[in-house]
Amino acid sequence: MSQIRQLPTHATGHCLCGAIRFEIEGPLRDVVVCHCSQCRRQHGAPPGYTQAAWEHIRFEGEESLAWYRSSEKARRGFCRICGSSLFWEPIGTGRVSIAAGALDAPTGLRTVRHIFVADKGDYYEIHDGAEQLSGSMLTLGRP
Numbered sequence: 001m002s003q004i005r006q007l008p009t010h011a012t013g014h015c016l017c018g019a020i021r022f023e024i025e026g027p028l029r030d031v032v033v034c035h036c037s038q039c040r041r042q043h044g045a046p047p048g049y050t051q052a053a054w055e056h057i058r059f060e061g062e063e064s065l066a067w068y069r070s071s072e073k074a075r076r077g078f079c080r081i082c083g084s085s086l087f088w089e090p091i092g093t094g095r096v097s098i099a100a101g102a103l104d105a106p107t108g109l110r111t112v113r114h115i116f117v118a119d120k121g122d123y124y125e126i127h128d129g130a131e132q133l134s135g136s137m138l139t140l141g142r143p
Contacts, residue, residue, distance in 0.1 A: 013103040015084035019064040022086075024098070026056030031100045031111045032137065033130075034088075035120035038070055042085050046120070049088060049097035050109055057096070113137070 009028050014021040029051040039047050059065070066080040067089075077087030077096075088097040100109060111130050114120075118134040126132060 009108060011103055011107060013086075013098065015064075015079035015082055015086060015102065017079065017082035017084070019061045019081045020079050020084075020086065021060040022098075023058045024052050024056050025058075026052055028052050028098075028107075028109060030113075031109050032097075032113045032115055033111060034115050035126075036116035037119055039088070039116075040121060042070075042076060043099075046114075046124075047085070048100040048111055050100050050103070050107075051095055051097045053095055055094070 009024070009026075011024040011028060012022070013024075031048040031050050033046050033048045035046045064080050065077055065086070067075045067077050069075045073091060075089050075091060076085065077089065078085050084099075084102065086099050086102050088099075089095075090097075100107065103109075111128065113131045113133065114126055115133045115137055116135060117126065117132045120126070
C-alpha cells in the first residue's frame with residue numbers, strides 16, 4: 001500500500017478566471033485520483049485531489065464560490081463565474097479535498113492512489129503504478 005504523505009507546506013491556487021483565490025498554510029495530503037462517475041462528470045475526466053484542514057485555508061473572492069450538495073455525505077465547490085471545479089468536501093470532517101489542478105506550481109505533491117477504479121470510464125487505462133482501490137478510501141479509515 002502506498003504511503004500518503006502529509007506535507008507541511010504553503011500553497012496557493014485559484015479558479016480559471018481568478019475570481020476565487022486561496023492560500024493554504026498547513027499540511028497537504030499527496031494526490032488521490034477519483035474515478036467515480038460523479039467526479040468524472042463534474043471534471044470531464046478523473047480529477048486528482050489533495051486535502052487540507054479547513055482551518056488552514058484562507059480565501060479571496062469567497063462570494064464567487066458556490067456549493068452543490070452532490071450526495072448525502074458530500075458537497076462540491078466551484079466558481080460561479082467560470083465554473084472551475086475546486087473542492088470536494090466530505091461533510092462534517094473539518095477537511096476539504098482541493099483539485100490539484102487549481103494549485104499553483106510547484107506543488108511538491110505526487111499522485112499516490114486511485115479510488116473508485118471499479119467505476120472508471122471504459123475509455124482509459126491506469127498504468128502509473130500508483131495504488132488502486134475499487135472503492136472509497138473510507139475502507140482504509142480515511143475520508
